[in-house]
Amino acid sequence: MVQRGGVNGTDGAAGVGRPTVWDRPEPPSRPAPSPLSRERIVAAAVELADADGLEAVSLRKVAAALDAGPMRLYRYLSTKEELLDLMVDAVHGEIAAATDPADPGDPDGRGGDWRAELRGCAHRTRRAALRHPWFADLLGGRPQLGPNALGNLETALAALYGAPGFTGIDAVLRAVRTVDDYLVGALRRETAERRAERATGLDKDAWRRSAGPHLSRTVATGNYPALAAAVRYGTHTDPGTAFEAGLDLVLDGIAAGLAPPG
Amino acid sequence: MVQRGGVNGTDGAAGVGRPTVWDRPEPPSRPAPSPLSRERIVAAAVELADADGLEAVSLRKVAAALDAGPMRLYRYLSTKEELLDLMVDAVHGEIAAATDPADPGDPDGRGGDWRAELRGCAHRTRRAALRHPWFADLLGGRPQLGPNALGNLETALAALYGAPGFTGIDAVLRAVRTVDDYLVGALRRETAERRAERATGLDKDAWRRSAGPHLSRTVATGNYPALAAAVRYGTHTDPGTAFEAGLDLVLDGIAAGLAPPG
DNA sequence: TCGCGCTCGATACAGTGTATCGAGCGATAC
DNA sequence: GTATCGCTCGATACACTGTATCGAGCGCGA
Structure with missing residues (x-):
């Protein structure tokens, strides 16, 4: 839809199309x-x-x-899509708001610790995603340029920028982006699994009975030995712990690449 | 599309509702x-x-x-959703099929190397996502239980299961899941960015002009110092390199947690 | 007080996923 | 060979979507 009068007034965004x-x-x-x-x-x-x-x-x-x-x-x-963008940014606003209270989100506690900072941000995001399951559906679907999303990005960047070991802005960007990518995938997975469980009857046994037969039969073919081991002997950890385990892996990877102190 | 063995036996799926x-x-x-x-x-x-x-x-x-x-x-x-599930699994079939040719996907080359294996899998998935941009939209949205998806999961698990340093199936699961989560987020991000670029006029300059004004104005407020540094001094690496950089970070994290040899 | 022009939102449209149910067909019984 | 049954299939219909259109209604200038 094009503005009726043709040229729309003062605001920027050169070129064709309506501005964002x-x-x-x-x-x-x-x-x-x-x-x-x-x-x-x-x-x-x-x-x-x-x-x-x-x-x-x-x-x-x-x-x-x-x-x-x-x-x-x-x-x-x-556009409806714009409404969805606004909704996403509103959640980012919640996430940012959750920063204010003394909520380190890690046992290390010490401020200025980039690991703690990133962990806290990840946890706040996860909590928001649990409050608003639809958030995960939208995560990563479109570039996030809303003010609150950019604010959270700034927070994450600032936590790393100048921290010991990070040699420059590129290293910071790489780290933040990787954590964010993990976050998107992990939250989508967790949400999808929760939904699947819920859909099969509100309790875990029902889910096991529903996904179970399929998996069991698949495993029973003998063509999937590693998967079989996973299904049979894998520990069924709770989602929060699994989330944190993956997050720690990513943070370890970042830490491993840092310039040695001194 | 590769059909990995037929699993449909007697048709189980106990309980209410139609089976999957x-x-x-x-x-x-x-x-x-x-x-x-x-x-x-x-x-x-x-x-x-x-x-x-x-x-x-x-x-x-x-x-x-x-x-x-x-x-x-x-x-x-x-249901239409089932059609989408089938489409996703069809792409997983393509990914699996791409394994067959001698396609190490890494310079190390040596077979049995879990890093090479995971990297190869990630690259094949990325290539599929570039061929089928809609794939990223569906990624992580629902649990993937199709035969081809499970086949790829098996491939990844098998690459790590028994590899030196991985102490048990739980460590393997954690590693594979983390890589997969990163994959989902990274591919969604890349797809979203490509689309945004394309939408603004098929070339990068148009994108810079469109997202630019907004970012510039945001940055110009002075409230976002780290973001400003990123926009001004950050290197604009190509998507493939950025993807690999993040992937390496995750793989490093996995390697860092391995039991020491011996 | 009149007339113009703009803006707004009710109406309308093309399209969606899917429930319903009559038509049509194969197999069976005599 | 023919009549009947029963089942399956897919055309029709429905409720609902996002949004283009354009007449009604209002504020403002003369």
Whole structure:
């Protein structure tokens, strides 16, 4: 959809196409029966998603929750995808907000410790993903350029930038990106598994009975010896521990590549 | 697509609900005007997705590509989600098939080297994701229990199981899972970035101009010093190199945790 | 007070996934 | 050979999606 008058005024984003949500200031709130705003819209959408999953978020339902017609939202968004971007950034806002309390998230405790910092960030993100399971569905799907996402990125970068052993900004970027990539994959996996469990009847035994037969039969063919060992002898650790174990592996890898002190 | 042994025996999956696609044998092909099969359906869907993205895959279009009505597909699938699962497993089949040629994927070359093995697997997966950008959209979204996905999992587990330093199946599982999680995140990120670039006009300069203003303005506030350093002084490495760098970090982390030889 | 122009949002549209159920066909019984 | 049954299949129909369109309604300038 192109702005009616043709050229849209002052704001940047050269070239064709409409500028991003982040580049488009929120329009002034007209005195309407019920005043709307991006914030209210996003809040309503998040509530819907929390309650019934992402696929329950339709512009109609969001609008209805705000006593409005569907098209009314298009003053504040130009696409459903933008709404999803805003939702993601809202969660990033929660994650950032969780930083404030003294919440080291690691036993080492000492401030300025980059491992502790990254671990804390990862844990806050995980907690947010557990609160909002739909968050994992969106994770990594589109570049995150919202203010809160960038703020969290800044926090992570700042924790490493200048820390002993990190030789320059490139090393910092590499480390942060790797941790973030792990985070995306791990949270998606955990969410997917939780959902699968829940779908089979709200308890783990049901899941074992449902995925079990398939896996058992697969394993029983004898073509998958290592998988068989994993299924039979692998310890079934709880998701939180598994998450942390993988995270530690990644952090170890970063630490291993640091310039030696001195 | 590689068919790794048929697992469908007697059709188990106890309990309520319909069994999984993997547990439901393909129905016998009736002599219809044009014979159908899961394989043909999936192939048509993949072709559509390759050409126009995941959102172009609708049951109607897939059916139309096979000269059939939409409901005809429901003999072979019970849900669109199942079609997506089958598509994902088909790609896993491609990945597995790419193993056969002498394709070490690393300079070390020596067989039995777990790092080389994992690297090769990661690279094959990445190549598949580049061939089928929609693959990244589905990655990690649901547990992968298809025969080809399990086959690839087996390959990875087998590469580590019994390798020196890995003390048991739990260590192997942890390592493989961590690499896989990184893989999911990294491929999603790369795909998302490629798409964003492409969307802004098919060349990098256009992307810089589009994401640039927003980032520049954000950075210009002075509130994001580390991010500013990253934008200004960070080296813009190509995606393949960045992928490998992160992967190496993860592999280093695994290596660091291994039991010392002897 | 009149007229213009812009903006907004109800209506409409093309498309989605899938439940339903009558038509059509194969096999069986006489 | 024919009549009947029963099952399976896929065309039709439905509820719902995101969003383009354009007439109604309002604020503002003369």
